[in-house]
Amino acid sequence: MSHSKLLVASLAATLFSTSLFAGDDDLSEAAVKERTKPVGSVYIAGAEPVKAGGARSGADVYGASCIACHGAGVMGAPKPGNADDWAPRKEQGFDVLLEHAINGFKAMPAKGSCMDCSDDEIKAAIEHMLEGV
Numbered sequence: 001m002s003h004s005k006l007l008v009a010s011l012a013a014t015l016f017s018t019s020l021f022a023g024d025d026d027l028s029e030a031a032v033k034e035r036t037k038p039v040g041s042v043y044i045a046g047a048e049p050v051k052a053g054g055a056r057s058g059a060d061v062y063g064a065s066c067i068a069c070h071g072a073g074v075m076g077a078p079k080p081g082n083a084d085d086w087a088p089r090k091e092q093g094f095d096v097l098l099e100h101a102i103n104g105f106k107a108m109p110a111k112g113s114c115m116d117c118s119d120d121e122i123k124a125a126i127e128h129m130l131e132g133v
């Protein structure tokens, strides 16, 4: 007796969940496309890992990864906010500065050796150094 009750209950549960899943399937194609769209474009655009905590600020990245050289102008690294240091470099255009910072340039190591920095975080760090320039 208790066995058949259990069978009925589980059959009902199966039917119920099956119909729920069927309902989900109808929605899921559009819903999944919508949900994956921004994630997909982030990966294609930056090919960067998406960090749970969100991007660090330019000041944070600078303080953690760039200040060691740029703070004092080690090996000729342009100092933050120093117009003389940055003027000839800015003439190249921001895209070139960004490209050099990401891939490395002479004594400037790729990403300032911050290998978990996203391209956007490197960009923010450069913008931080260019403040007031």
Ligand code: HEC
Pocket (backbone or CB within 6 Å): 061, 062, 065, 066, 067, 068, 069, 070, 074, 075, 076, 077, 078, 089, 092, 096, 097, 098, 100, 101, 105, 106, 107, 108, 109, 111, 112, 113, 114, 117, 122, 125, 126
């Ligand atoms: C190990 C020292 C070092 C670290 C760390 C470092 N840099 Fe540099 N960086 C340099 C040096 C040296 C230059 C100048 C290279 C040259 O023109 O000879 C430079 C130049 C640059 C330039 C100018 C490139 C150009 O085209 O003129 C940018 C932009 C830059 N660094 C960004 C960064 C950022 C952003 C960080 C931190 C994420 C960083 N750097 C960390 C040493 C460093």
